[in-house]
Amino acid sequence: MFVRVETGFKAEFTDPEAAKARQRITEIHPALGEKIRWIRRLKVYWIELSAPRDKVVQTIQFAFKNPVTQWLFTGDLLPSAAGSTGTLFDLMQESPFRPGVFHGIEKRKRLQVHDEDALVVLDALQTVLGQRSPHDRVVSGELLILEGVRLNQSDLEWIARNWFSHEKFESWSLLSEDELKRNSRFQSEQVAKYLMSAQLQSRSRLLQFRQAGALVSGPASWAEITEKLKAPLQVSESRQNDSLEEGANEEEWSILPEICFASNCMQSDTQMEVEFNLVRQQHDALASGFVSQLQTVLGVLPERGRHWAGDDRGSHPIRVREEFENSLQRVAETTATPIVQMKFYEDSHENEPSYFWSSSVAVGSRGAANARNRLEGSLADLFYVGYADPPAYRNLTLSENIKSALALAIEGDAIEFSTASTGRSLLETLKRLDQNLQYGFDLTIDGCSEWFHRFFEKPLPISQIWGVKEDKKSWLIEELNHRKIPFIHFGTTSLTGDIRVLEGGEPRAKVSIKDFFQPARFDPKRDLLDEPLFIQEKRVQPAKFKNRYSIEELVLKPETYHVSVASPVVIRPSLNSWAGIMVLSDLCGQEFAPAYMEYLLRKCTAIGGQIHSMQISMLNGLKAWLKTVESFRSDFGIQLTQLEAKGDPEIQSHWIALQLISKVNDSRSVRSEDFKYVHDRIYWLPGSFDHPATRWLAGAEGRYQNGLHSAVAIESTDGKQGVINTLTYALLKRKLGAEVKIQHHFAGGFFVSASENERFAVEEEWRSVGIEFEFVGRVTSSPFLVVRDENDHAQTISIEDLI
Amino acid sequence: MSGKYRALVLSSPGSRGETAFCHVLKQVGFDAENLDINTLIERKLDQEQLCLKYKVLVLPGGNTYSSVLGSGKVLALKLQHGLGWNLARFAERGGLVLGVGSGFQTLLHLKIFGDDYAFRINEDAVQQEKWIKVMPTGTRCVWLRGLGLIELPLNQLDTEFVIDPFAYVEAKGRLERLGLSCLKDESGERIVGLCDQTGRIFGLLPHPEFFLSWTSMEDWFMNPTRAAAPGQGLAIFENAARFAEQ
Secondary structure: OEEEEEEEEOOOOOOHHHHHHHHHHHHHOHHHHHHOOEEEEEEEEEEEOOOOHHHHHHHHHHHHOOOOOEEEEOOOOOOOOOOOOOOHHHHHOOOOOOOOOEEEEEEEEOOOOOOHHHHHHHHHHHHHHOOOOOOOEEEEEEEEEEEOOOOOHHHHHHHHHHHHOOOOOEEEEEEOHHHHHOOHHHOHHHHHHHHOOOOOOOOHHHHHHHHHHOOOOOOOOHHHHHHHHHOOOOOOOOOOOOOOOOOOOHHHOOOOOOOOOOOHHHOOOOOOEOOOOOOHHHHHHHHOOHHHHHHHHHHHOOOOOOOOOOOOOOOOOHHHHHHHHHHHHHHHHHOOOOEEEEEEEEEEEOOEEEEEEEEEEEEOOHHHHHHHOOOOOOOEEEEEEEOOOOOOOOOHHHHHHHHHHHHHHHHOOOEEEEEEOEOOOHHHHHHOOOOOOOOOEEEEOOOOHHHHHHHOOOOEOOEEEEEEEHHHHHHHHHHHHHOOOOEEEEEEEOOOOEEEEEEOOEEEEEEEHHHHOOOOOOOOOOOHHHOOOOOOEOOOOOOOOOEOOOOOOEEEOOOOOOOOOOOOOOOOOOOOOOOOOOOOOHHHOOOOOHHHHHHHHHHHHHOHHHOOOOOOOOOOHHHHHHHHHHHHHHHHOOOEEEOOOOOOOOOOOOOEOOHHHHHHHHOHHHHOOOOOOOOOEEEEEEOOOOOHHHHHHOOOOOOOHHHEEEEEEEOOOOHHHHHHHHHHHHHHOOOOEEEEEOOOOOOOEEEEEEOHHHHHHHHHHHHHHOOOOEEEEEEEOOOEEEEEOOOOOEEEEEOHHHO | OOOOOEEEEEEOOOEEOHHHHHHHHHHOOOEEEEEEHHHHHHHOOOHHHHHHHOOEEEEOEEOHHHHOOOOOHHHHHHHHHHOOOOHHHHHHOOOEEEEEOHHHHHHHHOOOOOOOEEEEEOOOOOOOOEEEEEEEOOOOOHHHOOOOOEEEEEOOOOEEEEEOHHHHHHHHHHHHHOOOEEEEEOOOOOEEEEEOOOOOEEEEOOOHHHOOEHHHOOOHHHOHHHOOOEOOHHHHHHHHHHHHHO
């Protein structure tokens, strides 16, 4: 049962916490503090309990009721002792400035964040209930009620962003006076919305769904294949340890226990302060006794093919990370188990995009060591281990079987090299094996021609590619057959210096290894989503910088509080499409490369006058910062200036701020890609890069962007299936459904959603700005995506099955 | 008394002063034991075992459970629902209960003294350690027998005892009529301690466990000849020991 509980001091008592809040706001922003005439602060809890209603009611009463000094609001769950209406209106009535203009700012801890208050409350509730269920959950938060006729939305957002909910582990939203008076926020669905998040237990179904819907084109011509073999692989700047080498399977990471450690971006500065402080206690615990913990965890995982995923959700002292990695190394070396350390970061926010990226590195990799030590001239047979024709069901078992087979093969010294190929095309996977295939290889596609053509450029299902020693080939084939693991023997390495694709003994395509393994170049057109960066804050002295602000200049903007990864940049300055990203600071590492800046500048200038400044934070302090400044001046002729810091002058960080961020923050609700509310209307806004729709979404025009609840970009190349995939993703987070009509090809643009209440204002503004729009459907509560075509034929996709 | 009776000092996350309580209880002759609330829940120490094994139960002060749900509230829920203890029954069977600071607030949440009493933060006060002169009123409270005006340290200067405004007259009258308000400040206006009708459950805001020797006072050196004298807080525990012996 989902319950929301709000507690606050009765009207006849003063609220010391609210008084402190007002005092603090006035200290930080005196002009804003003057606008607040009355203030109250309530504790809010979102609760899920696995118990019948009457027990829950009783439990809530025992736990929260303090009839002498406090009022308890639970919607219609419990009769409220508050005044006449039993709602917050009774509290608001006690304001000396009746009728007044009231506003609410609500904040809550993000899901999956360590919430001590919530844990204590949960413990108390379960104690009263007399039972503990793993499904019970609590999220804590607060509700600030302010009264002031001069308060506007910007003021409220300022309070929320800069003081009330400035921590990364919190999210916030504004409530209108009307919403405060009503009890709709207490409804089960609303509470469930905050507590439920689609946990992707396995992405295999999702991957298969994508593959099943992927356009299966006919076999490409051999000339095309030859050209593609020669074309450079479009990859992001490769990090040293960026490839899966030991059979780790991408889908596994989300299932296994979490370990936190610093990301690659934080590797060089032990003193930097990063705002990700979500699991510091866990880090300290980890620092002492990693090895025993690792072995304990390994002990409970399957014996073969153990795989341990790391979860990158915070920062910690480098010593912790190093100790952890050393321990991983020791365990990997002393056990026969391939261990892969996977790092990922997921940032999920209310009304903002959720992003997810990962990198992985083999630890104590025998395979990698073997590959490095491989004698020149030895040959290996190429095996694809996985389904040639993937079934549309979860095949977690296959993944386990593959890993266990790999472990066996490694033990039997049959493996020269291996790599995971899940989610990558065959071409990409082979191009990444430059160390192992550097002398050439032949692909013999007799008997697997369909598989070859199908997955040459399309993502492979759950699978791995192995290089098997020639003398162990027969033994391995027997083992794979015995274990009923599907595989394809599709080629051999060679010493010819060429890459050949052979069919019927005849070479159909041939390129030299030099052309095949062209080094991955820094490609300015690459997708920024592949390049997550970190915004960090550095305490430096602002001595040399002036306070000036101009739309003509790139602006240094020191910020009092942390620079949230979540708060800034939601627009991707891509020449081809719009989407939401977080701009992070790989651009300003130890070795600052002006090429990076030029790339980003080019992207930003492509958006034209909407860009006023750019935001990049510094990793390494003043020295690198000064270098950056000089590069800006000398290379780009751009004057840098600094905005005056607000608040605590001791905390200053220097970064160039993307003013578009502030614009986008005004319309931040637009940027979140997931559909949020049932009955929302879904519109299609066609628009390419410089279309009015994109300018409107960016906040450059109009003012009703906040009326939207979500926006998700569609590429012109997506096609119908791509559209369906995108809509599916947008529904996954909250397990919602939708009914949409897709009656024509969507060339590129956005799907946006808006509530019924907002539709008129939003549609009117679109008309006035000249934005074409098309109503395509609605969000529904049942987790099915129903897509109707022009003939009203419906295709139904179950969202739950994909989770 | 030589350890004949056992005293239980109940720890919980955030509590403080357990060591001082154990020390003073041993000093006056109890066999004092400090156990965590969760340990007791795990061991399922029920009401009956509590009554049989212990003579004294102490709920120390501190910021238990970070004062989530209110100071002392979570501990009260754990005692009531996790352990199923009824402290009133414990007192009826001759047990003594002392709640200090947030322990006192726990007793309030357990409705030992009635429904209409609570604490609130007085935002005009400044949280600091201070000494307060307190005066027992009435003769009901076992812990305060024979004591006159005493001085005790007070850690929660900003905490005020509050009576439900909607039941003020009746609730205030009950306090006086039944002698529940047994400890007031020097002026006689501010209630800083309550006891139940048996006189054996006593809750107070000041911390007697931190005034066991005269040198605990900040200005003890003004009277150096008294350096060896016991603190006035000790007398409260000596009363408990005397009562146990009877």
